[in-house]
Amino acid sequence: MSEPAKITLEVQRYHPEQDSGPRWQRYTVPYTAEMSVLEGLQYIKDHLDGSLTFRWSCRMAICGSCGCMIDGEPELACHVFLRDYAPGPVRVAALDHFPIQRDLVIDHSDFLEKLETVHSYLIPAEERTPADGTHRQTPQAMADYYDYAQCINCLLCYAACPQYGWHPDFAGPAALALLQRYNLDDRDGGHRLRERVIDAEQGVWGCTLVGYCSEVCPKGVDPARAINQNKAGSAARYLLGWWRPGRRRGEDRE
Amino acid sequence: MKRSHEPPLWLLFGAGGLLAALLGPALILLTGVVVPVAAERGVEVLGYEATRELLARPLVGVLLALSLGVVLWHAAHRIYHTLRDLGMRAGQGVWWACYGSAAIGTLVAIGAVIALW
Amino acid sequence: MSRPPVYRPSMRGWWQRHPAYRRYLLREGSSALLAAYALWLLAGLVSLAAGEAAYERWRELHGNPWVFGVHLAALLAALYHAVTWFRLLPLTLPALRWGGRRITDRTLVRGAWLTYVALSVGVWLYLLGGVR
C-alpha cells in the first residue's frame, strides 16, 4: 500500500493560562479525498495533540458551531475539504472579530444577547389559540422570507463584517437577517417592535454595505440584503417623525 | 436603543451616488476629454456664450447646482465613514469638515448660478 | 467563578485580510475623485459667473496634461462607481413583483444600465446641441 497523502495544518493556539496572545502550531496530517478540514482537526486531537480545542457537532453544515477562519476566509470547517488546500500549510484560526476563549473557541455570548433584542420569533398578527388550528400560509408568502430563515447562527458573517469588528454594538448581519425573516412573514404583526431595533444606531444604520457577509454565508441567507432593504423604510419613518413628532415621542413612552 | 440620525445624511448620499452613477461617466467624458481634444483640433465645445446661455436658464442652473451639491455630499459621507473605517477616531471636527464643506460647496454653486441670471 | 481571560483581536490592518475589504475601500475611495470632479465643475461655474476671460482660462486648463490625467482617473473612478452602485442597487429594494413573478436582480441591474445609456445619450445631445 502506498503512503497516504499528507497536508500541513497551521492552527492558531491560545491557552489563556499560559499564552498572552495567539500563537501558531504546525501539524502534519494524513488525509483522504473525502476528509473535511474539521476531520483534520479531529485527527490532530485524537492522534497528535489532545489539548487542541474547537467546537463541532453535526459535521454536516447544519449546527453552525464549527466556524473558523481557513486561509483567511470565514468557513465552516466541516464544509470545506483538506484536498482543496493540499499540500498546505493551510492556516486555521478562530473566527475574526470575536473574543477568543481557547484555541479556536470564541465567545459568542454577544451574539446571543443580540438575538434576544431583535424579536426573532413569530408575534401573531391576530390573537390565536391552538383551537384555531394550523397557522397556514401560502407558498408564495413563505418564499418572501424563506432565504432568511435558513440562518444557522454560525457567525461567519460577523467575522466578515469590519463594522462589527470596529463597533461591537452593531446588531450585525445574522441578527438583522433574522429580524427581517419575521418582519416579512405575513402571519406576523410585530414589525412595530422591531422598527425600534432597525431605526437604532446599532440597527441597520451601522451597516456601510461592505457586502462580504453575504459572500461568506454558507446558507445563502444574504444578510446584506436583509439589512439594506430596511434603510429606505427607516429613512421614511425618520422624515415622518419630523412631520409628526408626537407620534414618535408617544411610541418611546410605550 | 438610541435612534440613529443617519437617515437624512444617507438620503442625500444616495441621491448623489445615484446621480454620479447615471451621469458621471458621460459628463466627465464630455467636459474632461472631449473639450480639450476638440480644442486641439480647433473646435470649440462648451464655449462661453453657449454655456452661459444654457446655464442662465433657471431650471438648468438650479439642477446643476443641486447635482453638484449632492455629489459633494455623497463623497463627504463616504470619506467620513472611510476615515472611521481606517481607524481614525473621527469626532465632531471631522464630521463638520466633511459635511460642512459639502454644504458650503452647494451654497457656492447656487450663488454662482444666481449670479448668471 | 472567575472566567479565564479572553484574547480580543485588534482591527489593525484589517483591509489586508481579504481582497473583498480592499474592493470596498476602493469603492468608497472612488468618491474622492468624484468630489474632485464636482469641485472642478464648481470652479468652472464660478468662473463662468465671473466673466468670459475667467471662463476661457478654466476651459484652456483642460489641455494641461495633469488636469487631463486627473480627468481620465475620475472617468475610471466614475465607471467603477457606476458598476458597484448598480450591482448593489437591488439589495436596497424590497422584493418586487410583476404579474405575480419576482423581478430578478439581473433585470433590475439591466434596467439601471439601460437608464444609464439613455441618460448619457440624452445629456450629450442636450449639451452639444446647446453649444451649436
Ligand code: SF4
Ligand atoms: S447569516 Fe449566514 S453566515 Fe451569518 S450566521 Fe446565519 S448562516 Fe451563518
Ligand code: FES
Ligand atoms: S459541525 Fe455543524 S456546522 Fe460544522
